[in-house]
Amino acid sequence: MESATNADLVILGGGSGGYACAFRAAELGLSVVLVEKDKLGGTCLHRGCIPTKALLHAAEVADNAREGDQFGVKSSLEGIDIAGVNSYKDGVVSRLYKGLQGLAKANKVTLVEGAGTFVGPNTVVVNGQRYVGKNVVLATGSYARSLPGLEIGGRVITSDQALNLDFIPEKVVVLGGGVIGVEFASVWRSFGSDVTIVEALPRLVPAEDEYASKQLERAFRKRGIKFKTGVKFTGATQTDSGVSITLENGDVLDADLLLVAVGRGPNSAGHGYEEAGVQIDRGFVITDERLRTNLPNVYAVGDIVPGLQLAHRGFQQGIFVAEEIAGQNPKVIDEAGIPRVTYCKPEVASVGLSEAAAKEKYGSAEVFIYDLAGNGKSQILKTTGGVKLIKAPDGPVVGVTMVGERVGELIGEAQLIYSWEAYPEDVAPLIHAHPTQTEALGEAFLALAGKPLHVHG
Amino acid sequence: MESATNADLVILGGGSGGYACAFRAAELGLSVVLVEKDKLGGTCLHRGCIPTKALLHAAEVADNAREGDQFGVKSSLEGIDIAGVNSYKDGVVSRLYKGLQGLAKANKVTLVEGAGTFVGPNTVVVNGQRYVGKNVVLATGSYARSLPGLEIGGRVITSDQALNLDFIPEKVVVLGGGVIGVEFASVWRSFGSDVTIVEALPRLVPAEDEYASKQLERAFRKRGIKFKTGVKFTGATQTDSGVSITLENGDVLDADLLLVAVGRGPNSAGHGYEEAGVQIDRGFVITDERLRTNLPNVYAVGDIVPGLQLAHRGFQQGIFVAEEIAGQNPKVIDEAGIPRVTYCKPEVASVGLSEAAAKEKYGSAEVFIYDLAGNGKSQILKTTGGVKLIKAPDGPVVGVTMVGERVGELIGEAQLIYSWEAYPEDVAPLIHAHPTQTEALGEAFLALAGKPLHVHG
Amino acid sequence: EPVAAPVAAPAPVQAPGGYVPLAKPPVRKLAKDLGVDLYALTGSGPDGVITREDVESAVSAPAPAAAAPS
Numbered sequence: 001m002e003s004a005t006n007a008d009l010v011i012l013g014g015g016s017g018g019y020a021c022a023f024r025a026a027e028l029g030l031s032v033v034l035v036e037k038d039k040l041g042g043t044c045l046h047r048g049c050i051p052t053k054a055l056l057h058a059a060e061v062a063d064n065a066r067e068g069d070q071f072g073v074k075s076s077l078e079g080i081d082i083a084g085v086n087s088y089k090d091g092v093v094s095r096l097y098k099g100l101q102g103l104a105k106a107n108k109v110t111l112v113e114g115a116g117t118f119v120g121p122n123t124v125v126v127n128g129q130r131y132v133g134k135n136v137v138l139a140t141g142s143y144a145r146s147l148p149g150l151e152i153g154g155r156v157i158t159s160d161q162a163l164n165l166d167f168i169p170e171k172v173v174v175l176g177g178g179v180i181g182v183e184f185a186s187v188w189r190s191f192g193s194d195v196t197i198v199e200a201l202p203r204l205v206p207a208e209d210e211y212a213s214k215q216l217e218r219a220f221r222k223r224g225i226k227f228k229t230g231v232k233f234t235g236a237t238q239t240d241s242g243v244s245i246t247l248e249n250g251d252v253l254d255a256d257l258l259l260v261a262v263g264r265g266p267n268s269a270g271h272g273y274e275e276a277g278v279q280i281d282r283g284f285v286i287t288d289e290r291l292r293t294n295l296p297n298v299y300a301v302g303d304i305v306p307g308l309q310l311a312h313r314g315f316q317q318g319i320f321v322a323e324e325i326a327g328q329n330p331k332v333i334d335e336a337g338i339p340r341v342t343y344c345k346p347e348v349a350s351v352g353l354s355e356a357a358a359k360e361k362y363g364s365a366e367v368f369i370y371d372l373a374g375n376g377k378s379q380i381l382k383t384t385g386g387v388k389l390i391k392a393p394d395g396p397v398v399g400v401t402m403v404g405e406r407v408g409e410l411i412g413e414a415q416l417i418y419s420w421e422a423y424p425e426d427v428a429p430l431i432h433a434h435p436t437q438t439e440a441l442g443e444a445f446l447a448l449a450g451k452p453l454h455v456h457g
Numbered sequence: 458m459e460s461a462t463n464a465d466l467v468i469l470g471g472g473s474g475g476y477a478c479a480f481r482a483a484e485l486g487l488s489v490v491l492v493e494k495d496k497l498g499g500t501c502l503h504r505g506c507i508p509t510k511a512l513l514h515a516a517e518v519a520d521n522a523r524e525g526d527q528f529g530v531k532s533s534l535e536g537i538d539i540a541g542v543n544s545y546k547d548g549v550v551s552r553l554y555k556g557l558q559g560l561a562k563a564n565k566v567t568l569v570e571g572a573g574t575f576v577g578p579n580t581v582v583v584n585g586q587r588y589v590g591k592n593v594v595l596a597t598g599s600y601a602r603s604l605p606g607l608e609i610g611g612r613v614i615t616s617d618q619a620l621n622l623d624f625i626p627e628k629v630v631v632l633g634g635g636v637i638g639v640e641f642a643s644v645w646r647s648f649g650s651d652v653t654i655v656e657a658l659p660r661l662v663p664a665e666d667e668y669a670s671k672q673l674e675r676a677f678r679k680r681g682i683k684f685k686t687g688v689k690f691t692g693a694t695q696t697d698s699g700v701s702i703t704l705e706n707g708d709v710l711d712a713d714l715l716l717v718a719v720g721r722g723p724n725s726a727g728h729g730y731e732e733a734g735v736q737i738d739r740g741f742v743i744t745d746e747r748l749r750t751n752l753p754n755v756y757a758v759g760d761i762v763p764g765l766q767l768a769h770r771g772f773q774q775g776i777f778v779a780e781e782i783a784g785q786n787p788k789v790i791d792e793a794g795i796p797r798v799t800y801c802k803p804e805v806a807s808v809g810l811s812e813a814a815a816k817e818k819y820g821s822a823e824v825f826i827y828d829l830a831g832n833g834k835s836q837i838l839k840t841t842g843g844v845k846l847i848k849a850p851d852g853p854v855v856g857v858t859m860v861g862e863r864v865g866e867l868i869g870e871a872q873l874i875y876s877w878e879a880y881p882e883d884v885a886p887l888i889h890a891h892p893t894q895t896e897a898l899g900e901a902f903l904a905l906a907g908k909p910l911h912v913h914g
Numbered sequence: 915e916p917v918a919a920p921v922a923a924p925a926p927v928q929a930p931g932g933y934v935p936l937a938k939p940p941v942r943k944l945a946k947d948l949g950v951d952l953y954a955l956t957g958s959g960p961d962g963v964i965t966r967e968d969v970e971s972a973v974s975a976p977a978p979a980a981a982a983p984s
């Protein structure tokens with residue numbers, strides 16, 4: 001082996017968690033080596049958040065064109081030019097990728113290309129070269145899981161393939177009604193596909209408050225997106241012309257494609273973690289609340305750490321670890337304060353606790369739902385849904401769940417309210433801009449503060 | 458004259474200010490008479506906020522259809538069915554109108570139809586009937602102004618007529634580059650008109666931070682919206698086939714229509730105010746910061762009170778007065794804390810102070826601008842613009858100005874930050890949802906707190 | 915206008931960080947994070963509002979409050 005390169009920090013994986021950690025550490029004056037075997041930006045930029053949201057926007061444009069007459073616009077949708085969609089999507093990704101590479105350079109982060117292996121105690125090996133860090137951060141992310149016995153290939157795909165199809169399936173079955181599943185279902189439906197979602201749990205977006213599931217299911221029903229909840233998948237067989245999916249209840253679904261969206265597994269095997277003594281549980285790297293693994297000076301961030309698998313959680317954890325290493329003693333991250341957005345049509349956005357979780361935590365909870373029917377801007381957009389607030393008894397608002405087109409952009413405000421533990425009385429006097437969708441949030445707080453303005457009994 | 462009707466509160470005018478005051482007062486147990494000569498909801502619902510935003514949404518749908526190929530969507534725009542646009546718009550208005558009437562009933566507000574005259578000290582007369590209030594609130598709103606010598610009629614119109622045209626002008630001149638002017642310019646351009654804005658002040662949206670004007674002007678230029686700033690209008694002559702507009706610099710503009718959007722005047726004449734001794738200045742009803750006129754127990758709210766002419770200011774003032782009368786001693790409204798949104802494409806949204814105002818107030822100001830080029834969701838929407846933050850020296854953020862499509866929905870968050878006097882350090886740790894436009898706000902605060910994440914030098 | 919006396923009525927029933935109308939949410943949150951009992955403070959801001967400075971000086975002063983639980 002060659003001589004070693006030393007640094008304050010060696011990071012394994014250049015996705016959301018890894019690069020945020022690298023940039024923040026560099027800002028704080030630490031020397032940083034960032035090891036990435038594929039492309040800086042990771043899942044989120046290349047195979048996740050960004051490309052899916054580009055597809056979803058193309059889907060919105062298509063819906064608008066199809067439904068223009070509802071607004072007096074004589075528009076028509078002749079079809080989807082999938083190559084055009086892909087080049088739009090790839091254009092967005094590559095522009096942001098370029099930007100990110102520029103940031104790495106500006107931050108003077110040493111990028112090392114190649115697959116790294118953690119050999120402990122403080123060392124990562126890449127192509128025979130040793131990188132020794134005073135601190136090491138594991139940030140190798142996640143991969144699309146499948147179910148036992150269900151092999152990915154051919155007509156059975158994951159989001160990785162779904163993002164780069166050169167055709168639009170006529171009929172598609174989506175296995176999994178979580179975030180990724182409903183987002184693709186939404187895109188394909190807008191593109192004209194016949195879509196059926198299969199979810200083993202009793203409702204779509206089962207991680208969200210039940211209210212969100214009900215609203216989303218109603219909206220999907222109207223859009224003609226079919227779904228079967230509370231039923232288990234038993235098998236899939238592929239032929240030349242299609243794939244046949246069987247369910248526990250005996251149903252058989254025929255489709256052109258089966259998208260497997262049953263969650264993402266931690267990418268923690270094959271990089272030396274377990275061999276070096278890192279504590280692993282069901283594939284996840286176990287850390288304490290300060291993101292320390294069981295090994296001294298070895299941290300982990302992002303999707304390999306149990307919890308929400310979200311890009312901005314990766315950012316937040318990456319920044320946290322950098323500041324921790326630099327001795328800034330940052331505040332422990334409140335996992336419930338991380339905002340969650342599902343970008344299908346309509347969107348679902350939440351922060352804090354669901355009603356059920358709040359009741360479990362506080363014994364009871366005050367609940368108020370503001371229906372978007374009373375919100376002028378939502379009426380203009382012709383979207384339905386609502387804002388649900390959860391308040392702790394004699395306490396602040398501890399949960400916000402919203403459903404409706406574009407409500408993902410309201411979560412910024414909700415996040416502050418939750419994180420700063422605001423009371424309805426704090427928000428109520430701040431009358432929101434008219435006519436915006438933010439007013440729905442404002443009205444809900446007015447009502448909870450006992451002074452409803454535009455609230456229909 | 459017949460016998461008088463007594464109430465705790467008599468309100469003259471059922472627009473945003475009047476009805477919000479009525480509802481809140483009723484909630485607080487006061488008996489309320491609300492006098493309205495036309496339709497409950499006033500300017501905002503019937504001739505202002507709501508119908509314009511419906512037009513703007515139809516415009517967005519049209520733009521999307523026209524530009525679908527940028528997103529891989531094979532859509533086309535055959536034209537605008539203006540009757541269809543109007544029926545969509547009227548549908549939204551009438552649904553909200555119905556809701557509002559329901560709220561008046563539910564709140565047990567006594568609605569009196571007819572034009573009221575304030576005869577002092579506490580009395581309003583409607584159709585010969587006297588309504589005596591322990592308190593009186595003047596809320597008669599505003600009307601579209603014109604310039605001296607410029608008569609409205611025929612091809613010279615105000616927003617009142619512009620909202621109900623049964624055709625799309627081929628060529629239109631908009632006199633006034635303020636909120637209402639740029640919104641109509643934006644709509645007509647999206648509908649295919651040749652549009653020229655004439656503004657006497659040196660920039661579009663002159664009430665906003667200069668940054669907003671520059672960004673908006675650049676975007677309008679790209680959209681082919683012409684504008685002449687810093688030049689005065691001198692006259693208009695109508696013929697059968699058009700209207701000819703002359704400017705101080707000798708330019709002559711020919712058009713099908715001239716929209717006069719030079720501001721709104723207070724509707725304070727002819728209702729007995731001055732005669733009853735209410736102090737009036739240049740048509741506005743003068744109040745102290747608790748919205749009291751010079752007469753005891755007589756208040757004024759909304760567009761007749763000097764300041765921002767916005768519907769939600771009317772709401773806020775109406776609620777304030779109701780609470781004041783009910784003895785709740787509400788906190789004086791911070792006028793700068795009222796969010797301002799201009800809903801053209803791209804949108805402009807702001808709260809707090811402009812850079813110039815902050816420098817005047819604090820001697821100096823810290824400024825940070827986050828360009829939407831670094832914001833993934835904005836890239837997906839293909840919109841440009843940015844977020845500008847103004848921070849008091851050693852103090853909180855005292856101003857936020859944003860430009861870009863859909864940024865109006867970010868103002869809810871900005872409003873809390875401004876009103877709660879948050880420091881960048883308070884906001885920075887709360888990493889925003891990816892990929893949303895709220896991230897642009899989050900990134901700007903991260904940068905101001907000295908820990909930039911996705912910021913390009 | 916006479917400025918109301920900063921009367922932060924002692925309400926020992928409530929835990930530090932609970933709703934104190936006389937401090938804005940980020941300041942309440944700061945106080946909670948720093949372990950400062952807002953009910954023990956007198957607001958120096960307009961209308962008796964407890965300011966960020968009030969909270970910060972309560973930390974730097976030898977306070978009886980325990981160190982921040984972080």
Ligand SMILES: Cc1cc2nc3c(=O)[nH]c(=O)nc-3n(C[C@H](O)[C@H](O)[C@H](O)COP(=O)(O)OP(=O)(O)OC[C@H]3O[C@@H](n4cnc5c(N)ncnc54)[C@H](O)[C@@H]3O)c2cc1C
Binds near residue numbers: 014
């Ligand atoms: C379809 C889809 C849509 C999504 N949409 C959203 C969304 O809208 N919003 C959101 O917040 N989240 C979304 N996510 C989740 C988000 O992408 C992840 O939470 C995020 O990418 C996790 O960041 P990370 O840094 O932990 O891992 P990753 O982004 O997976 O990065 C890990 C990196 O490590 C590299 N690596 C792995 N092993 C090695 C090795 N041995 N040596 C060197 N490099 C290695 C990989 O190449 C990769 O670049 C989505 C995910 C998917 C799949």
Ligand SMILES: Cc1cc2nc3c(=O)[nH]c(=O)nc-3n(C[C@H](O)[C@H](O)[C@H](O)COP(=O)(O)OP(=O)(O)OC[C@H]3O[C@@H](n4cnc5c(N)ncnc54)[C@H](O)[C@@H]3O)c2cc1C
Binds near residue numbers: 495497509637771800
């Ligand atoms: C084109 C346009 C677009 C706008 N867009 C927005 C926007 O997007 N957002 C925003 O916040 N604001 C917007 N505004 C401004 C908003 O409409 C006004 O700020 C708001 O309506 C003011 O409320 P008000 O109650 O003071 O008066 P008004 O809404 O004007 O209501 C006054 C009411 O009093 C009644 N009245 C008058 N005299 C008498 C009398 N003697 N007796 C009985 N009744 C009487 C009138 O009929 C009217 O209903 C817009 C305005 C226009 C014109």
